[in-house]
Amino acid sequence: MKKIVVNIELVKIIISACFLILSFFVKDYPIFYFLLLFFSYFLVSWDMIKESLHGISEGEFLDENTLMILATLGAFAIHEYPEAVMVVLLFQFGEYLSNLAVDNSKKAVTNLMDLRSDKICILENGKEKIQKTSSAKIGDLFIVRPGEIIALDGIVKEGSAYLDTASLTGESIPRRVDVGDQVLSGSICQDKILTIEATSLYETSTASKILSLLENSSEKKAHTEKFITRFSKIYTPIVVLLAIVIAILPLFFGAGIHESIYRALVFLVMSCPCALVLSVPLAFFCGIGRASKEGILIKGANELENLGQIRSILFDKTGTITKGVFTITKINGINCNKDKLLEIAAYGEYYSNHPIAKSILTKYKKPIDAQKIRNFKEIRGKGIQVKINGKSYKIGNTSFLEEDKINVEIPKETGTIVHISEGKKYLGYLVISDLLKENIQKTIQRFDQLGIQDTVILSGDYEKIVKDISKKSGIKKYYAELLPEDKVRIMEEYKEKGLTAFVGDGMNDAPVLQSADIGIAMGGIGSDAAIEASDMVLMRDDIGKIATAITLSRLTKKLVIFNITFALLVKLIVLVL
DSSP: OOOOOOOOOHHHHHHHHHHHHHHHHGGGSSHHHHHHHHHHHHHHHHHHHHHHHHHHHHHSSSSSHHHHHHHHHHHHHHTHHHHHHHHHHHHHHHHHHHTTTTOOTTTSSSHOOOOSSEEEEETTTEEEEEEEEGOOTOEEEEEEOTTTOOOSSSEEEEEEEEEEEEHOOOOSEEEEEEEOOOOOTEEOSSOOOEEEEEOOOOTSSSHHHHHHHHHHHHSSSSOOOOOOHHHHHHHHHHHHHHHHHHHHHHGGGGGGGGHHHHHOOOOOHOOOTTHHEEEEEEEEHHHHHHHHHTEEEEEHHHHHHHTTTOEEEEOOTTTTEEEEEEEEEEEEESSHHHHHHHHHHHHHTTTTHHHHHHHHHHOOOSSGGGGEEEEEEEEEETEEEETTTEEEEEOOOHHEEEEEEEOOOOOOSSSEEEEETTTTEEEEEEEEEEETTTTTHHHHHHHTTEEEEEEEOOOOOOOHHHHHHHHHHHHOEEEEEHHHHHHHHHHHHTTTTEEEEEESSSSSHHHHHHHSSEEETTTTTTOHHHHHOOSSEETTOOTHHHHHHHHHHHHHHHHHHHHHHHHHHOOOOOOOO
C-alpha cells in the first residue's frame, strides 16, 4: 500500500482558514470569537515567530517576519483580530505557493549514482578470495569478470578487455585496456577477465571521490536569498522608523498618547507586506507554469530568478551538444564503389557487438546472409578479419591494415575511421561520428545576444573530437578527457566569475549538475541521477529552450518589480490618508 504524504504547512493553512470562517458565526460570543481567532492566528504565525526570534538572535532584527509579527500584534492591540489573522494567513499562503515547486533533488541520487562495488575478488597465492572492498590494500591483485564493476583504481597485470566508462566519462564507445594500462573504479568490464593491481584504497578510489562530490556539492551551491527577503531588509526599517515617528511626533503638538499609538499601530497594519508576499511568489509561480508549457521544468522560484543572471553556461558534449547516436557520416570508396564498401563493412561487422558495428549495420539496413561469412575473427583494439564469399577482408584501424603493408588514406574528417582492405588491396574507409544537434549554432548565437559571457564544452572524450565539435558548434572554449571531479573543479573556477549553469544528461554529470548554480538536465535522454540532481529539466532535449527560460526569467523579474512598485504606490496613498 502506498504511503500517504501529508503536507503539514497546507494542513495548518486550511485549519486556520476554517477557524477564521467559524469566528464570523460566533461574533456575538466574545470569548469564543477571540479564542477561535487567537488559535487561528497562532497556528499559522508560530513558525514566523520562531523565525523572527531566530533572526533577532542572529542580528537580523528587521526582516519580513519581524514586520509581520509587529503589524499583526498591533492589529490585536487595536482589537482588529480578523485583520491580524488574514494578514498572516495570506502571507503563509504566499509562502506555500512559493515553495510548491521547490527542488526535491536530494532524494535517492546517491543510490542511483553508486558506482562502487562493496565486494572484491582478491587473488592471493593463486587462490581467489571474496572480501569487502574496504579491507583491500594498495598492491593487492584482484580479478574482474565480464559484467562486473571495477572496485578499485589499478593497473592491468593480465588480460585485455573493453571497458564501459559511460558512468565516469559519459562516452558510449567502450575503451580498450591492455596490460600496463591504468583503469578506474566505476568502469564495467565488458568481455574478458582482467587481473588488476590496486593503486587506491576503497575510500580514495575514483568512484568514492565522485560520490563524495555528489553528497557534498549541495553544500557548495550558492543559495540565493529570496527576492522578498532582500526587499524587506530595506522596506522594514523604513516602516518601523515611520511608525515610531507617527507615535511620538504628534505628542509635541498636543495629541493624546493613546491616539498617537493607535495611529502608529494602524500604520503598521497597513504597511504590512501582505500584497508583496502574495504578488512576488505568484509572479514566479506563473513564470514556472509558463516555462512548463514550453517543456521546461524549473524546480523553484530562486532557480527561475537566477536564470536571468547567468554569466556562463558549461555543456557536456555527448547527448547535449551532439545527438549521442553514432552514425556513418562519410563513405569514401577508393578502389570500390560506396554501396559495395558499405556492404562489405556490414557483413564483416555482423558478428561483432561493438557500437561501431551496430552503427554500420543500422546504415546498411538490408538483411545479412550469414552463410556468406566465414572465419570471423575479432582482434581487440584493432579490427576484424573475415572471409566473405571466399574473399579475405580486413576491417579496422590504420595500424591493423598497415601490418600487411597496405597504404591507407588518412582522412581529414574527425571521428572513428574504419579502413577496409581485400587481401593486399585497399578499398576505402568509413567515417563514424556523433552528429551535432539541429540549430546548435543559432542557439549559441542567441546566448551571445542574451549577454552570456562564456559558453564552454566539458567532455570526457578525446581532445581531437571535442575540438572538432567545439569548432562546428561555435562554442569557443572546451576542455577534453575529463572525469566528473575535473568538471566540478572547472565549474568552481567559473562560479567565481558569476552565476554559472551546467547542461548535461548522464549519470556522470550528476555531481557537476548539483554543484552548478543552475543545473540543467536533458529530460528525454537524461539519466535519473542527472534529472534528480538538476534545478531545471529540458523535456524535449533542446538546449535552445535554455535561451527561452532565460528570457522568461527576465520577464518575470520585470513583472515582480512592477507588482512591488504598484503595491507600494497603493500603500503610500492609503498611508498618507
